[in-house]
Amino acid sequence: MNPIIAEVLERFLRYVKIHTASSDEPDAGHPSTACQWDLLRLLEEELRDLGLSEINLSDAGVLTAVLPANVDGEAGSIPTIAYLAHVDTYPGTPGKDVKPNIIENYDGLDIVLPGTGKLLRVADNQDLANYKGETVITTDGTTLLGADDKAGVAAIMTLLSHLTTNADIPRCRLKVAFTPDEEIGQGTANFPPLDEFGATAAYTIDGGPEGEVENETFSADTAIVKLIGKDVHPGYAKNKMVSAVRAAAHLIDLLPRDALPESTEGMEGYLHPLQINGDVNEVVVPFLVRDFELAALKDWEARLEGLLRQTEEAFPGLRCEMTVQHSYKNMRYYLDKEPRAATLALEAVKRAGMVPVLQAIRGGTDGSRLSEMGLPTPNLFGGGRNFHSVEEWIPLSAMGKAVHMLIELTRLWASEKV
Ligand SMILES: [Zn+2]
Helix, strand or coil, rough: HHHHHHHHHHHHHHHCCCCCCCCCCCCCCCCCCCHHHHHHHHHHHHHHHCCCEEEECCCCCCCCEEEECCCCCCCCCCCCEEEEEECEECCCCCCCCCCCECCCCCCCCECCCCCCCCCCCCCCCHHHHHHCCCCEEECCCCCCCCHHHHHHHHHHHHHHHHHHCCCCCCCCCEEEEECCCCCHHCCCCCCCCHHHHCEEEEEEEEECCCCEEEEEEEEEEEEEEEEEEEEHHHHHHCHHHHHHHHHHHHHHHHHHHHHHHHCCCCCCCEEECCCEEEECCCCEEEEEEEEEHHHHHHHHHHHHHHHHHHHHHHHCEEEEEEEEEEECCCCCCHHCCHHHHHHHHHHHHHHCCCCCCCEEECCHHHHHHHHHHCCCCCCCCCCCEEECCCCEEEEEEHHHHHHHHHHHHHHHCCCCCC
């Protein structure tokens, strides 16, 4: 076996067996679960064994380290590039006692998950059969696998190991960061200050199939809608009561059916009523507003305003208010300021022998937050499929390709200037 493939496999299998689910309980602390320290401390030790410098594991569980550049250049002119992966796994699916099911020389047929007897079907996994004859890793069917994002962790660690033993490969200054709690949206909550972190660009290695580079995320607002009615004793309510509960139901019913999360895909935006909270007097409905174009969020919000006015007309005496909170902006707007972040990634994918696929994520990532804070951070593939599921799987070759992509990307940045 190719030594890079052998190493990334060995690391991956070790890391996925360590339970690192985060917790979405409120006020769970940082990290949200103590078990994430097990992997963070192991990685800290392994970074030390690899001889990295400036190793730091913060009180909040963010592990960072540096591999110095090996190319000549004037002080301050060699770029620092950061590779990021998260150590936690999704809390909604069991992630303890992961038993990886390694299928060598896969026959291209449905796979029986040995812990449950259930099938991982080729019919539901369009590209599974493409790996006929290769090694595919699933779980036993009782847990998730945790390729999200331990495939990313294993790829970065294997890269570092390869670069330290092959000093002839030109490299820029590399910074790595392993973060907790990405799955609960807290991945960047305790990230070091960016001026201190000091990178020209960063990459999360947290994506799916080989070749994918994600440089777009949704732009996101939350529109908090308040419907204010009038409560009266129901026995004497005739022509007096204005029910905010019924008005909310009416409003929800007015929503365009073709503009909901469950009816959109690709580059389409949506309005998503997330919750309904309240009583006859007052109901509050937070709406997620999502679109890839920032300007289009305003259109969605105007459309929603229109529905509020219609609801007021249908319920005389009702008052509707809407306040908009900004969540995040499409990463693309920030990446435009450092176009090399995406272009070099696409070139690295090509050099590693794949067809690059530029993609948009129908969500936000740690990278969207970091990009907004000033560190351009596209997302690169790690190779896993069916994230957050007991049907999670990953082809071994994809993990090897992720390492090769990172080697090429590091090499490409080595010949750039800040
Ligand atoms: Zn992830």
